[in-house]
Amino acid sequence: MKKVYLGLLGFGNVGSGVVRILRARKSLLRNKVGCELALKKVCDKDLTSKRDIYLPRDMLTSDVNEILNDPGIDIVIELIGGIHPAKEFIMQALNKGKYVVTANKALLAEQGKEIFDLAKSRGKSIYFEASVGAGIPIIKSLREGLAADRFRHIFGILNGTSNFILSAMSERKIDFNQALTQAQRYGFAERDARLDIQGVDSLHKLVILVYLCFGKLVNLNDVFVDGIQHISLLDVAYAKELGYEIKLLAIAAREQDELELRVHPTLIPLEHPLAKVRGINNAIYVCADLAGDLLFFGPGAGKTAAASAVISDLQDAALDLQAGLFRKRFFAIEDMSIKRLRRIDQTQSRFYIRFMAVDQPGVLAAISRLLAKFDISIASVTQKERKRAKVVPIVMIVHEVRERNLRLALKRIAGLDVVKEFPVVIRIEQI
Amino acid sequence: MKKVYLGLLGFGNVGSGVVRILRARKSLLRNKVGCELALKKVCDKDLTSKRDIYLPRDMLTSDVNEILNDPGIDIVIELIGGIHPAKEFIMQALNKGKYVVTANKALLAEQGKEIFDLAKSRGKSIYFEASVGAGIPIIKSLREGLAADRFRHIFGILNGTSNFILSAMSERKIDFNQALTQAQRYGFAERDARLDIQGVDSLHKLVILVYLCFGKLVNLNDVFVDGIQHISLLDVAYAKELGYEIKLLAIAAREQDELELRVHPTLIPLEHPLAKVRGINNAIYVCADLAGDLLFFGPGAGKTAAASAVISDLQDAALDLQAGLFRKRFFAIEDMSIKRLRRIDQTQSRFYIRFMAVDQPGVLAAISRLLAKFDISIASVTQKERKRAKVVPIVMIVHEVRERNLRLALKRIAGLDVVKEFPVVIRIEQI
Numbered sequence: 001m002k003k004v005y006l007g008l009l010g011f012g013n014v015g016s017g018v019v020r021i022l023r024a025r026k027s028l029l030r031n032k033v034g035c036e037l038a039l040k041k042v043c044d045k046d047l048t049s050k051r052d053i054y055l056p057r058d059m060l061t062s063d064v065n066e067i068l069n070d071p072g073i074d075i076v077i078e079l080i081g082g083i084h085p086a087k088e089f090i091m092q093a094l095n096k097g098k099y100v101v102t103a104n105k106a107l108l109a110e111q112g113k114e115i116f117d118l119a120k121s122r123g124k125s126i127y128f129e130a131s132v133g134a135g136i137p138i139i140k141s142l143r144e145g146l147a148a149d150r151f152r153h154i155f156g157i158l159n160g161t162s163n164f165i166l167s168a169m170s171e172r173k174i175d176f177n178q179a180l181t182q183a184q185r186y187g188f189a190e191r192d193a194r195l196d197i198q199g200v201d202s203l204h205k206l207v208i209l210v211y212l213c214f215g216k217l218v219n220l221n222d223v224f225v226d227g228i229q230h231i232s233l234l235d236v237a238y239a240k241e242l243g244y245e246i247k248l249l250a251i252a253a254r255e256q257d258e259l260e261l262r263v264h265p266t267l268i269p270l271e272h273p274l275a276k277v278r279g280i281n282n283a284i285y286v287c288a289d290l291a292g293d294l295l296f297f298g299p300g301a302g303k304t305a306a307a308s309a310v311i312s313d314l315q316d317a318a319l320d321l322q323a324g325l326f327r328k329r330f331f332a333i334e335d336m337s338i339k340r341l342r343r344i345d346q347t348q349s350r351f352y353i354r355f356m357a358v359d360q361p362g363v364l365a366a367i368s369r370l371l372a373k374f375d376i377s378i379a380s381v382t383q384k385e386r387k388r389a390k391v392v393p394i395v396m397i398v399h400e401v402r403e404r405n406l407r408l409a410l411k412r413i414a415g416l417d418v419v420k421e422f423p424v425v426i427r428i429e430q431i
Numbered sequence: 432m433k434k435v436y437l438g439l440l441g442f443g444n445v446g447s448g449v450v451r452i453l454r455a456r457k458s459l460l461r462n463k464v465g466c467e468l469a470l471k472k473v474c475d476k477d478l479t480s481k482r483d484i485y486l487p488r489d490m491l492t493s494d495v496n497e498i499l500n501d502p503g504i505d506i507v508i509e510l511i512g513g514i515h516p517a518k519e520f521i522m523q524a525l526n527k528g529k530y531v532v533t534a535n536k537a538l539l540a541e542q543g544k545e546i547f548d549l550a551k552s553r554g555k556s557i558y559f560e561a562s563v564g565a566g567i568p569i570i571k572s573l574r575e576g577l578a579a580d581r582f583r584h585i586f587g588i589l590n591g592t593s594n595f596i597l598s599a600m601s602e603r604k605i606d607f608n609q610a611l612t613q614a615q616r617y618g619f620a621e622r623d624a625r626l627d628i629q630g631v632d633s634l635h636k637l638v639i640l641v642y643l644c645f646g647k648l649v650n651l652n653d654v655f656v657d658g659i660q661h662i663s664l665l666d667v668a669y670a671k672e673l674g675y676e677i678k679l680l681a682i683a684a685r686e687q688d689e690l691e692l693r694v695h696p697t698l699i700p701l702e703h704p705l706a707k708v709r710g711i712n713n714a715i716y717v718c719a720d721l722a723g724d725l726l727f728f729g730p731g732a733g734k735t736a737a738a739s740a741v742i743s744d745l746q747d748a749a750l751d752l753q754a755g756l757f758r759k760r761f762f763a764i765e766d767m768s769i770k771r772l773r774r775i776d777q778t779q780s781r782f783y784i785r786f787m788a789v790d791q792p793g794v795l796a797a798i799s800r801l802l803a804k805f806d807i808s809i810a811s812v813t814q815k816e817r818k819r820a821k822v823v824p825i826v827m828i829v830h831e832v833r834e835r836n837l838r839l840a841l842k843r844i845a846g847l848d849v850v851k852e853f854p855v856v857i858r859i860e861q862i
Contacts, residue, residue: 021721025579031764032578129576135722137568137576145560145568147463148456148742273728276704290452290739291566292730297704299723308721311579323756333462 002035004318007067007098009089010079011044011060014103014130016053017307018077022314023053029311033318041067068092075317077310078102087111094118094126099321101313103130103306109204113217116331123326127313132158132205133282135305136298137312142212142286143332149288150335151213154252155431158205160280160300161189161196162228162248166236166265167278170245175233188280188301198227199248199263206250206263209284213252215334218261224344226264235354235424238382238395239267244352245275249429257339260347267352267428273297274431285431345404350379350428353410355394358418359386364394367413374409376401391420397428433466435749438498438529440520441510442475442491445534445561447484448738449508453745454484460742464749472498499523506748508741509533518542525549525557530752532744534561534737540635544648547762554757558744563589563636564713566736567729568743573643573717574763580719581766582644586862587681589636591711591731592620592627593659597667597677597696598709606664619711619732629658630679630694637681637694640715644683646765649692655775657695666785666855669813669826670698673783676706680860688770691778698783698859704728705862716862776835781810781859784841786825789849790817795825798844805840807832822851828859 006022008015022029022039030036042055043064067073068089076093078100080086086107091114093100100119102108108115108128119126129139157163161183168179180197183189195201203225211217228248239246244267253260268275273295277283282300287293299305320326357363364383371378382395398406406425414422437453439446453460453470461467473486474495498504499520507524509531511517517538522545524531531550533539539546539559550557560570588594592614599610611628614620626632634656642648659679670677675698684691699706704726708714713731718724730736751757788794795814802809813826829837837856845853 021579028764029579135577135580135719136725137572140576141568141572144747145571145743146566146739147746148452148460149566149739271707273704273707276702276707288566288739290735290742292733292736294567294727294729296725296727298725302723304721305723308577308580308719311721312576315578316575319756323754325750325754325756333459 002322003038004035004075004321005038005040005073006075006077006314007040007070007073008042008077008079009064009067010081011042011051012079013303014306014310015042015079016051017303018079018310019055020053021304021307021311029315033315035318035322037314037318040073041070043067064089068096073098074321075099075101075314077314078104079310081106083107083110087115090115091118094122094124097122097124099124099127099317101127101310101317103128103310105131105201105204105208109207110220112211120331125317125320125326127317128208129313130306130309132208133284133296133298134300134302135308136282136284136296137309138284138296139212140312141296142209146288146291149290151286151288152254153287154209154213155274155285155429156202156206156209156250157247157274157277157281157283158202158250158300159196159248160282161193162202163277163282163300164188164280165197166228166231166246166248169231169233169236170240171278173233173237176229176231197229199225202248202250202263206252206261210252210261211332213286214254214259214338215332216259216338218341222261222341224262224264228265230424231265232424234393235352235426238354238393239352240270242380242382242397243270244268244428245270246426247274247277251429254338257337258342259338260342262344262347265426267426268431272431345402347403348400349403350400350430351398351406352426352428353396353398354424355413355419356391356421357394358420359390359392360418363418366416366418367394370412371398371409374405376405376409433753434469435466435506435752436469436471436504437506437508437745438471438501438504439473439508439510440495440498441512442473442482443510444734445737445741446473446510447482448734449510449741450486451484452735452738452742460746464746466749466753468745468749471504472501474498495520499527504529505752506530506532506745508745509535510741511535512537514538514541518546521546522549525553525555528553528555530555530558530748532558532741532748534559534741536562536632536635536639540638541651543642551762556748556751556757558748559639560744561737561740563639564715564727564729565731565733566739567713567715567727568740569715569727570643571743572727573640577719577722580721582717582719583685584718585640585644585683586705586716586860587633587637587640588678588705588708588712588714589633589681589731590627590679591713592624593633593679594708594713594731595619595711596628597659597662597679600662600664600667601671601676602709604664604668607660607662628660630656633679633681633694637683637692641683641692642763644717645685645690645769646763647690647769649772653692653772655693655695659696661855662696663855665824666783666857669785669824670783671701673811673813673828674701675699675859676701677857678705678708682860685769688768689773690769691773693775693778696857698857699862703862776833776838778834779831780834781831781861782829782837783857783859784827784829785855786827786844786850787822787852788825789851790820790823791849794849797847797849798825801843802829802840805836807836807840
C-alpha cells in the first residue's frame with residue numbers, strides 16, 4: 001500500500017484536531033483515498049505546551065525546514081495563520097513541488113494572487129476548505145458543485161464570534177461588552193477580538209468567496225467594512241420590534257457589469273433563514289442562476305469542525321497527487337463581464353436610523369424636513385412616550401436612498417440643537 | 432484541445448436544461464474542465480414534441496444503441512427515470528466502458544447494488560448529484576466534504592411537491608386537495624402525484640443519503656413510510672398553535688449499533704430551521720461528529736436546478752476520465768459497527784394525537800385512563816369549546832412512548848362508543 005506523507009505546520013487547536021482525526025479514522029481514510037495518509041512531521045515553535053494528544057518526540061520539530069526540505073513529504077498543511085511567515089512557508093513548499101492545504105483566510109485574501117500564480121506555474125493545486133465556514137463544505141460546493149452557475153448575490157454570516165455576540169444581545173438582552181466577555185470566557189473570541197468584531201475576518205472570507213464565485217481577487221481596500229462594536233442593545237431591541245434581526249453580513253451583489261462588496265451590521269427580516277442563525281454558527285446564502293437560492297449552514301468554529309475541512313482537503317490532495325492530476329478548475333475563472341466595483345457612496349439601501357433627541361414639540365418636524373430636503377422618504381417612525389426622560393430615541397426606517405444623500409442629511413440633522421448624539425445608522429437588506 | 436463526448440438519454444425538462452447549459456456556458460466549462468464537453472447524440476423515444484431548444488436533426492435519435500454502441504461517446508447521461516429500461520441502459524453503458532451520470536433516484540435506491548457492483552468491477556465511477564436535492568450539492572458534500580465524519584442523524588425535507596402542499600396548507604389555510612391541485616397547476620406535481628405525496632420519492636432519496644453516510648444500501652421494505660395524504664388542515668392549524676410545523680421528514684437516526692430509518696409527516700418546533708423551509712424547497716440537516724450540525728437548503732425542483740447538478744457531475748466525470756482516475760471513494764465504505772435496523776415498533780417518539788369525540792362528561796377521563804393503562808404520559812391537552820358541535824376534536828401531546836404501546840392504546844380508545852373516528856397520530860421530532 002502506497003503512502004502519502006504529510007507535514008503539519010502549526011500544532012494548535014485545529015492542528016491537534018487534524019492529528020487526532022488522522023489517527024482515529026485511519027482505516028476509513030485509507031479505504032476512501034486508496035492509500036495511507038501518513039503524518040511524518042509536525043512543526044511548531046512551541047514544543048513544550050501540554051496538548052491533548054500524544055506525539056512521539058521525533059515527530060515534533062521547531063525547525064520548519066525539516067518539513068519544507070524533506071523530499072519525502074508530499075503535502076504540507078499550513079495552520080499557523082497570519083501573513084508572515086505562513087506565506088514564505090507556503091511559497092517554499094510549492095517551490096519544492098509539494099501540495100499545500102491551508103486554512104489561512106487572511107493570507108489568501110490579502111496576498112492570494114502571488115500564491116495562486118506560483119501554484120499555477122508549478123502545476124500544483126491549492127486547497128483551502130477550512131478557510132471559510134469551518135466544516136461547511138462551501139468552498140467545494142462553489143468550486144465544484146455549482147460549476148456552471150453564475151451568481152447574483154452572496155450573503156454570508158461568516159464570523160462566529162460576532163454572531164455569538166449579536167445572538168446573545170438579541171436573545172438574552174445583555175449588552176455588547178457583556179456578550180463579548182462571555183464569548184471570550186467560552187473560548188469563542190480571542191483576548192484581542194478586533195479582527196472579529198470589526199469585520200476584518202468576515203472581509204477576508206468574503207474576498208475568498210468572491211474569488212470563487214466571480215474569479216476576482218479584489219483589493220481589501222475596495223470593500224466597505226463596518227463592524228459590530230457600536231451596536232447597542234437598544235438598536236437590537238428596536239430592530240426586533242420592527243420585525244428584524246441585526247446580523248453582521250458580508251455581501252456581494254452583482255448588478256449588470258458592477259459588483260458591490262460590503263461587510264456591515266444589517267437588519268434582515270426575522271422570517272429570513274439568515275435571521276435564525278444563532279450563536280457561533282455561520283451561514284452562506286448564495287443566489288445562483290441555475291441551482292437557485294441555496295443556504296449552507298453550520299458551526300463556524302470549533303477545532304473538529306475546521307479539522308473536518310482540512311481532512312476533506314487532504315483526501316482531495318492525496319487523490320489528485322496519486323492521479324498526477326492538476327486541478328486547473330481550482331483556480332477560479334475570471335468573469336470578464338464585471339467591469340468595476342461599485343463605490344459605497346453609489347449604493348442604495350433602506351436604512352434604520354436612531355436619533356437621540358430632546359423631547360419637545362417640533363423635533364420630529366425638524367428632522368423630517370431635513371430628510372425631505374435630501375429626497376429621503378420615511379417608511380416608519382417609532383417614538384415612545386418616556387416619563388421624565390429629557391432625551392428620547394426616535395427610530396425611523398427610510399426607503400431606498402443613496403448612501404451619499406443619507407450622509408449629507410444626517411450631518412445636517414446632527415447639527416440641530418435638539419439632536420444630542422450622532423444618529424445611529426444601520427443598513428436594511430431585503431433578502 | 433481534446434474533447435469529451437457526451438450521449439444524453441432522455442430529452443425532457445432536465446435534459447433540455449442540460450443541453451442549454453452546455454451550450455450557454457461552453458467556454459466557462461472548457462476553461463474549468465480543460466477540455467470541451469461535446470454533446471454528440473441525444474436519444475428520446477419522442478422526437479416530435481416541440482422543445483424550447485433547437486438541436487440539429489442528426490443529433491437526435493430514438494435508437495438508444497446509437498449512443499450505447501458508439502465507442503466515440505465517453506459519458507452517458509441517463510435522465511429517463513424509472514427502473515426499466517434505464518437500468519439496462521446504464522448497465523450496458525458501464526459494460527462498454529463508459530462513465531455514467533444519472534439523476535435516477537428510484538433506480539439507485541431500488542437496484543443500486545447491481546449498478547455499483549458493476550461500476551466497481553469495470554473500474555468506473557458513477558455520478559448522481561441530481562438524484563437528491565436538485566441543485567444543492569449534497570451528494571458531493573457528503574461524499575467528499577465530510578469525508579471522515581460519522582453521522583448521528585439525517586433529517587431531510589426531500590420532496591418538493593409534498594413540501595409545497597404542506598406549506599400551502601399552513602400559510603394559506605387551504606386544504607390538502609386544493610393544495611395538491613395548485614401544485615399540479617404550477618407544474619410542481621405530476622398528474623399522478625402518488626410517488627410524491629405517499630412518501631416514496633422521499634424514501635428513495637433517503638436510501639441514497641443513507642448509502643453515502645453509512646455505506647449501507649438498505650432494503651426499501653425495511654423503512655417505515657407514511658405520506659401526507661391524510662394530513663388535514665385541522666391538524667396543521669392545531670400543530671401551529673402548539674408551536675409546531677408539520678413537514679414530511681425523511682429520518683435516519685443512528686444509536687449505538689442500530690440504525691432507525693423512517694419517512695413520515697412530523698411535527699417539528701417552529702423555531703427549527705427545517706420548519707422554515709417553504710414551497711418546493713428541500714433541506715437536509717445532518718449531524719456530523721466532526722463538522723457539527725449542518726443544513727443544506729435550496730430548491731428541490733425546477734429544470735435548471737437539477738441540470739446544474741448534472742453539469743457538476745459532468746465536470747467531475749470529464750476530469751476523472753482525463754486523469755484516468757477511478758474514484759474509489761465514490762463507493763461508500765460500509766460502517767460495520769451498525770449491526771441492525773431498528774424496527775418501527777421498537778422506536779420511541781413523542782406524538783401528537785387528535786381524537787374526535789362526543790362532547791359529553793367523562794370522555795376525557797375515559798381516554799386518559801386507557802392511555803395511563805399503557806404507560807403513556809400526557810404532556811398537554813387542548814379541547815376547545817364548540818357551540819352546538821356534537822363531535823369535537825381533543826388534541827393531545829404525549830411524552831416519549833414506544834410505538835407499539837401507542838398502537839395498542841389507540842386501538843382500545845378507538846373502540847370506545849364516544850370516540851367517533853380512528854385517532855389521527857403524527858410523530859413529534861425534538862430536533
